[in-house]
Amino acid sequence: MxxxxxxIGTAAAASRAPVHQYVAFAVMVLLLVAAPFAIYxxxxxxxxxxxxxxxxxxxxxxxxxxLSFGHAAFLGAAGYITGHAAKVWGLTPELAIVAGVATSxxxxxxxxxxxxxxxxxxxxxxxxxxxxxxxxxxLQAPFTGGEDGIQAIPRGRLFGLIDLSDMMxxxxxxxxxxxxxxxxxxxxxxxxxxxxxxAIRENEPRxxxxxxxxxxxxxxxxxxxxxxxxxxxxxxxxxFQLASLTDVxxxxxxxxxLMALVGGLGTIFGPVAGAVVIISLQNYLAQLGAWVTxxxxxxxxxxxxxxxRGIMGELGRLLKRPF
Amino acid sequence: MTAEAILETEGLTKxxxxxxxxxxxxxRVEPNTIHALIGPNGAGKTTCFNLLTKFLTPSAGRIxxxxxxITAARPSDIARMGLVRSFQIxxxxxxxxxxxxxxxxxxxxxxxxxxxxxxxxxxxxxxxRARELLEAVGLEDYADAQAVELPYGRKRALEIxxxxxxxxxxxxxxEPMAGMGHEDVARIADLIRTVAKGRxxxxxxxxxxxxxxxxxTITVLARGEVLxxxxxxxxxxxxxxxxxxxxxxx
Numbered sequence: 001m002x003x004x005x006x007x008i009g010t011a012a013a014a015s016r017a018p019v020h021q022y023v024a025f026a027v028m029v030l031l032l033v034a035a036p037f038a039i040y041x042x043x044x045x046x047x048x049x050x051x052x053x054x055x056x057x058x059x060x061x062x063x064x065x066x067l068s069f070g071h072a073a074f075l076g077a078a079g080y081i082t083g084h085a086a087k088v089w090g091l092t093p094e095l096a097i098v099a100g101v102a103t104s105x106x107x108x109x110x111x112x113x114x115x116x117x118x119x120x121x122x123x124x125x126x127x128x129x130x131x132x133x134x135x136x137x138x139l140q141a142p143f144t145g146g147e148d149g150i151q152a153i154p155r156g157r158l159f160g161l162i163d164l165s166d167m168m169x170x171x172x173x174x175x176x177x178x179x180x181x182x183x184x185x186x187x188x189x190x191x192x193x194x195x196x197x198x199a200i201r202e203n204e205p206r207x208x209x210x211x212x213x214x215x216x217x218x219x220x221x222x223x224x225x226x227x228x229x230x231x232x233x234x235x236x237x238x239x240f241q242l243a244s245l246t247d248v249x250x251x252x253x254x255x256x257x258l259m260a261l262v263g264g265l266g267t268i269f270g271p272v273a274g275a276v277v278i279i280s281l282q283n284y285l286a287q288l289g290a291w292v293t294x295x296x297x298x299x300x301x302x303x304x305x306x307x308x309r310g311i312m313g314e315l316g317r318l319l320k321r322p323f
Numbered sequence: 324m325t326a327e328a329i330l331e332t333e334g335l336t337k338x339x340x341x342x343x344x345x346x347x348x349x350x351r352v353e354p355n356t357i358h359a360l361i362g363p364n365g366a367g368k369t370t371c372f373n374l375l376t377k378f379l380t381p382s383a384g385r386i387x388x389x390x391x392x393i394t395a396a397r398p399s400d401i402a403r404m405g406l407v408r409s410f411q412i413x414x415x416x417x418x419x420x421x422x423x424x425x426x427x428x429x430x431x432x433x434x435x436x437x438x439x440x441x442x443x444x445x446x447x448x449x450x451x452r453a454r455e456l457l458e459a460v461g462l463e464d465y466a467d468a469q470a471v472e473l474p475y476g477r478k479r480a481l482e483i484x485x486x487x488x489x490x491x492x493x494x495x496x497x498e499p500m501a502g503m504g505h506e507d508v509a510r511i512a513d514l515i516r517t518v519a520k521g522r523x524x525x526x527x528x529x530x531x532x533x534x535x536x537x538x539x540t541i542t543v544l545a546r547g548e549v550l551x552x553x554x555x556x557x558x559x560x561x562x563x564x565x566x567x568x569x570x571x572x573x
Contacts, residue, residue: 188439192430192446195419199427202416209376209410210428210489211402213435220437 020321024269032175041171042239047279048178049236054259054271055185056228061257062266063189064221065201069124069253070111070131071229074104076248077134078230083150083243084143093156093164093238097177100234101227107134108226109219116218128250135248149244153237170239177235181228186268188224197221258296261303264310269323273311327390329354329493329523330375330406335384337370344370346547347384352493352540357515357524359534362544363567368527369411371544372497375525376408377401388493403431407491411498413478417471421462421481424470425453428488453488460484460514476507480514487518494518496526500533512537531559531568543567 035044053075060066078100085096115126138144145151155164164170188194199207200214207214237243246252255278263274278296285292307314312323330352337345345367352358362368373379375386377398386394393401402408416424429449430436438445457463460480465473470481479499486494499515500508515524515537528534534541534555541558543550551561558564 184440187442190443191439191441192433192443193437193439193441195423195427195430195443195446196436198419199416202418203414205378206410206414206416207427208398209402209408209414210485211399211407211431213399216435217437220439224439 018322020319021268021323024323028269028272029179032179036168036171041167043279043283045171045174045239046236047276048174049232049239050256050259050279051272051275052178052181052235053229053232054256054263054275055182056225056232057256058260058263058265058267058271059185059188059228060221060225061260062270063194063201064197064218065204066116066218066222067120067124067257068115068127068222068225069250069257070127070129071225071256072248072250072252073111073127073131073134074108074226074229075233075236075252075256076138076243076245077107078104078233079237079243079247080138080144080150082234083153083237086156086238087150087153088143091156092160093158096156097231097234097238100237101230104230104233105223105227108223108230112219112222112226116215116222128253131248131253132250135245135250138245138248144243144245147245149242150237151242153241153243155238155241164238174235174239177231181231182272185228188221189268193217193220258300260310262299262310264313264316264323267310267312267316267323270310270312277311327354328352328387329389330525331387332375333385333387335371335374335386336382337367337374337379338382344547345374345381348544348547348549350542350549352523352525354492354523355521356539357519357526357537358540358542359538360525360527360542360544361529361531361534362550364529365546366544366567367547368529368544369497370547372408372495372527376406376495402489402491405490405492406495407486407489407493408495409482409486409497409499411501413475413482415470415473415478415481415485418469420467421457421470421473422450422453422466424481425456425485425488426450428485429453431489456484456488457481459487459517461510476503476510479503479507479511483511483514483518491522493523493525496524498527498529500528500530508533531555531564535559 057071060068081103082096082100085091085099086093111127111130115123118126139146155170157163158173162169164173196212196217200217204214233247259274259278260271262277263272264270281295282292285295303310309317316323328351332348332350335345335348348371360368360371370379374381377396381394385392388404388406416427426446426449429452430446454463454466457466460483462477462480462484465477470478473481499511541555542552543558543564545567550567551558551564
């Protein structure tokens with residue numbers, strides 16, 4: 001009995017005193033500082049945008065237990081609006097990003113309000129259906145450029161002052177956006193609100209019986225996740241100077257599931273690791289063409305069969321500390 | 324029996340596609356008593372329980388709690404009014420610690436709060452009260468243990484601690500002793516007796532024996548209808564109850 005409680009004690013102490021998480025965060029920041037000197041900055045920025053997208057998605061699946069299969073809608077919609085705002089309306093980058101994020105938040109409110117009335121697979125199907133509707137809207141609407149997308153989006157001057165066409169300046173801005181989003185998600189998970197979310201994930205009827213209006217909690221989490229996905233999409237559009245149908249396609253919704261799964265659902269750093277792995281694979285295996293999809297499929301199967309907790313989940317289990 | 328009933332039902336009926344699970348049940352729960360709802364398998368106990376806690380909507384009838392009609396209320400509403408339920412399958416938040424489990428109930432006092440920007444440390448002020456509640460159910464040594472790792476009997480104790488954290492006027496317990504060993508049954512029975520001081524408990528049980536010396540009033544259900552009501556001596560002597568329970572009474 002003594003050994004059993006001792007073991008339980010260490011696991012719980014780790015969940016309360018996250019010193020190792022500060023260390024992991026510091027390592028991540030150091031890597032981000034060093035990386036542009038070794039790796040092509042555009043590639044790192046791409047990884048960061050997807051990492052933020054995966055973290056936002058993980059907030060829902062990992063901490064509320066909601067599987068959205070339409071998250072590309074929020075990534076892509078924000079991208080289109082930001083692109084349009086920067087190119088046609090001539091807004092400065094920060095305002096274009098705000099416009100994109102606001103669009104995704106509103107879209108998240110609508111999609112969320114409709115989807116959270118249903119549970120499990122039905123929830124996933126409704127998010128997918130609504131995301132597909134948005135895809136066809138983007139295909140047909142005049143301002144999105146259809147198959148061509150919106151091209152040559154100007155990066156502009158941040159606050160009208162800082163020129164983002166300089167690669168290192170852009171890199172610093174993207175890193176700051178990523179870290180801000182990451183920290184906001186971390187704080188959300190570790191807030192009183194996050195405690196209720198975890199309770200809903202663990203046992204929804206019990207949370208109801210304690211007097212929590214779970215649908216409203218789910219909706220707020222959904223809107224947050226959509227807005228942060230939008231932030232990722234808006235940033236990505238400024239980096240690539242392109243908003244295209246790829247970002248609203250259902251395959252993108254599938255990709256983010258894969259990233260979160262490979263990295264570890266319900267872990268803090270997992271989605272970041274997942275994004276690094278998946279984007280690197282796509283990049284370095286690009287010459288394999290269509291085989292990239294096959295490789296991704298194999299990874300997916302391996303994850304489900306062999307290491308279900310994902311990279312950070314398994315690491316956390318080995319070190320007996322949650323990452 | 325002059326006191327105002329805390330919970331009362333009139334003609335409570337639930338039909339599932341033509342099958343009547345609960346028929347015309349009139350129940351009266353007196354304040355500050357332990358009231359047991361018992362019956363053999365399929366008697367409609369759990370359906371009745373889910374109707375009272377609003378997890379199911381009645382086909383007909385009325386439910387009145389503290390003089391207010393709650394027939395159309397939502398489950399989270401009645402919890403805020405002071406009527407809190409437990410579950411048959413032990414309902415704890417598995418991957419939260421025992422302390423956090425109780426704190427989830429305590430932080431409800433902050434209202435429906437969506438403050439995702441605030442630190443978890445805001446909740447530290449509830450830790451003292453949470454530890455007191457854990458101590459009250461004998462779980463003080465398990466405060467930092469994940470609920471999923473607790474043995475079954477302790478999970479039930481944790482669930483009761485979480486329920487009383489809301490300081491409910493009426494606690495509804497769904498088969499609190501189901502699937503338990505003998506020593507655990509005795510411990511949970513003691514626990515129920517302790518926490519029932521100053522509040523009302525309505526519990527659903529399968530076994531007449533278990534509730535015998537715990538309950539002030541026993542209502543026996545069979546095939547969705549009230550078969551008998553009264554204290555243990557009266558109910559156990561009832562010939563209709565004896566025949567309904569043949570083979571299951573121990």
